[in-house]
Amino acid sequence: MSERHPIISITGSSGAGTTSVTRTFQNIFRRERVNAAIIEGDSFHRYDRKEMKLRQAEAEREGNRNFSHFGAENNLFAELEALFRDYADAGVGRHRRYLHDAGEAAPHDQEPGTFTPWEALPEGTDLLFYEGLHGAVVTPEVNVARHPDLLIGVVPVINLEWIQKLYRDKTQRGYSTEAVTDTILRRMPDYVNYICPQFRYTHVNFQRVPVVDTSNPFITRDIPSADESMVVIRFANPKGIDFQYLLNMINNSWMSRANTIVVPGGKMELAMQLIFTPFIWRMMERRKAALSAL
Template sequence: MPDKLVRMLRSRPVEPAGARPVMLALGGDSGSGKTTLAEGLVAAIGPQRCTSVCVDDYHRYDRAERRALALTALRPEANYLDIMEQHLQMLATGQPILKPVYDHGTGTFARPVYVQPREFVIVEGLFPLYSKLSRACFDITVFLDPPEEIRHRWKIVRDTTSRGYTEAEVREELARREPDSAAYIRPQRRYADIVVRFAPAAGRADPPGTPLSAELLLRPTVQHPPLTGILLDDVRAAMNLNIIRDDDGTPVDCLRVHGHATAGEAQLLQKALWDGLAGGRTMPHGLGRLGDGTSSAPLAIAQELLLFHLTQEVYQR
């Protein structure tokens, strides 16, 4: 189905109400934080209202076959991207799919699973923004863009603790993947409505252990929340909004949430932002939760903004 037709179908009123889900894409390289961001959103919305899908399950070959063919999972020809596109179209129009399952622990395929789209569908993976057709399936698109040294550290921790790799094997794989990452994954950044980057605050010498700050580029491809009324003096220590130049030179709003803010400043910001955006709804528990059980205020703020976009899509229909 052409991408323009997908957009037309998704723009039409649907009966019964709610039959077409709100679709969110979380793209980015391996180990960039997509799953952590997605899990917080699912917990906040509630699994009874939200379906989460990983499109890295559409690999064409298992791990041993990729090794034999000298291919990485970041190469388009190593994945069934046409099947992924078909399934995204089906989910976007409220239809169930029989999704393949790739076991990242063993590097082999498992039994497919039946996936029924709920009110919200969160799609994460390497290729959700790769083609016009896949991008046409989404209401909001996000790209996770941490500095490479941080992404490498996250990937090493994840792959050595849950996927059976040694640190040397992960570093070797990162080096082998770099040309494909540069050619096929990082270019998808240009298509995101929001680019999220977790990194140390620039120009500061914060002590070790200081939480990472968040930088969100809010591109004008979607309508973002009115933040100027929220950014009063009592929360400016934790967050600021500026206009900067994007990679292509165009002006773009840049929201920075400071990891070095005190716990009190961060809590005040989270409450002010939620009160200003949520329309009286109760703030959900679990926002900002990291894999090690700790919490990050910048992550929680990023999740709050995405929750705003998801719920606004519902209200605008």
């Protein structure tokens, strides 16, 4: 953690909706004129798309059916922690981009599914913003969770998470239901061992819960809409959170526990704006004071 160089980390599984949360923060940064260095977690995978397929096939030949992007062997956890540590210390670090599709790859004259070269972060940023799979990962070798000043988990109920992944991978990436189902099954041990444990370290969790039948996510044809969902927002430490203000500002919301508020699914972005804008203000005020004291 660092007053001069704060870090915000969004962590969640593939298909959880972390990208939507990133867009909300980008709107806050733009409105509040915060210059953020934005890091995508995919850039810390160990292998590019082609090599990952080769290594997965090799693992399957050797009897390993659980080779996945979620696990430690296929990610650069040490490099991710080094980025967080170096940024917290001095506002510096090394990063790269993962080029998901042809549109992202074209400006770099590279193939989709490849990484850009490592380079230094831009100078003079106000904070570091990470969004990806492992923003709070802890293993015997690394502890990424100790560095962020604000850790946010995005955790839909599991059937909804699978529905969102199935819909995205089928409509945007052309995968079959069978292929996506195989990916979900292959990732399950790493999901249990590396994704779920992160949410014990998060400061705030957002969990979208559908209020329509999602009992068989593998035959569902569309994603439950925001109006067909509720969002459970849990604060690890509710001290300083003005729940009455949130209840007044967000219609049809209620408290389910002393540290938990439930809001309509369509109000998730509003809730994030109301909750996190003051966080950003305080971060920037502490940063300004810390820099002035040098």
